[in-house]
Amino acid sequence: MRLDKFLADMQLGSRKEVKSFIKKGLVQVDGQVVRSDKTQIDETKAQVTFDGEVITYQKDFYYMLNKPAGVISATVDNYEETVVDLLADEDFREDLFPVGRLDKDTEGFLLLSNDGALAHRILSPRHHVEKEYYAQVNGIMTMADVQAFAKGLVIDGGEETLPAQLTIVSVDEGNETAEIRLILQEGKFHQVKRMVQAVGKEVTYLKRLRMGNLTLDPELALGEYRALTAAEVKALEE
Ligand code: URA
Numbered sequence: 001m002r003l004d005k006f007l008a009d010m011q012l013g014s015r016k017e018v019k020s021f022i023k024k025g026l027v028q029v030d031g032q033v034v035r036s037d038k039t040q041i042d043e044t045k046a047q048v049t050f051d052g053e054v055i056t057y058q059k060d061f062y063y064m065l066n067k068p069a070g071v072i073s074a075t076v077d078n079y080e081e082t083v084v085d086l087l088a089d090e091d092f093r094e095d096l097f098p099v100g101r102l103d104k105d106t107e108g109f110l111l112l113s114n115d116g117a118l119a120h121r122i123l124s125p126r127h128h129v130e131k132e133y134y135a136q137v138n139g140i141m142t143m144a145d146v147q148a149f150a151k152g153l154v155i156d157g158g159e160e161t162l163p164a165q166l167t168i169v170s171v172d173e174g175n176e177t178a179e180i181r182l183i184l185q186e187g188k189f190h191q192v193k194r195m196v197q198a199v200g201k202e203v204t205y206l207k208r209l210r211m212g213n214l215t216l217d218p219e220l221a222l223g224e225y226r227a228l229t230a231a232e233v234k235a236l237e238e
Contacts, residue, residue, distance in 0.1 A: 002037070003048070004022060006057060007050065007055070022035060023035055028048070031047070060115040061091075061096060061114050062115065062236075063091070063226065064226055065083060066108060067110040068222040072104050073110065075096070086225065087112070099111040099112070099119040099122055100122065102208060107207040108208035111228075131183070132208070134180070137196055138203075141201065144199075145166060145201075149163070150165065154198065155191075155195055159188060161184075161195060167180060211236070213235040213238055
């Protein structure tokens, strides 16, 4: 990889800026000042320092975000705040995107990454990566609903869902409300809300708790995020 690309990828500046840093002698490779921006390096082996600080190369970035309501699952928008806007300046990268979408009013686990291959694997219905949700519902959920969800439902528009595991967490008979957990193997548009609607009830609050083997970190308050550990990235791929 070219040295100027390496430095720009690591967000030390634009391609033009890092070229000038190199020309000024601020960059060393394996202990030697290098003044040509065309210098080729092995990004996995070379020790690159910028102004004395070691720069380690990282290609893929993964963040777990506890998405708050009111923010849209997009990268840029002229009117609405996006999940990428929640990143601090030092973590922001142009190539980060939300892996899958949560509705504007849905909270919880959203993965942000620049790894398109991983996103494809997680989102493809063929891979059946589980997504687990907690929801509050207007209406009483019943064992008949549990059975209907387990078979797979026809939701509005005639779409068929895969079998889904519904657990009734609590029922408030007086207020005619319920709390549920739902495990899906796919991610159709508004799927939780439409499945609940298909059995005659309405989701009033929705939060994603888990994607595949990764559970939302309880230490993350709404709007907070953190980088995944290497072990967590591996767990996502399993
Ligand atoms: N299902 C929904 O209805 N909304 C979401 O945000 C996620 C799953």
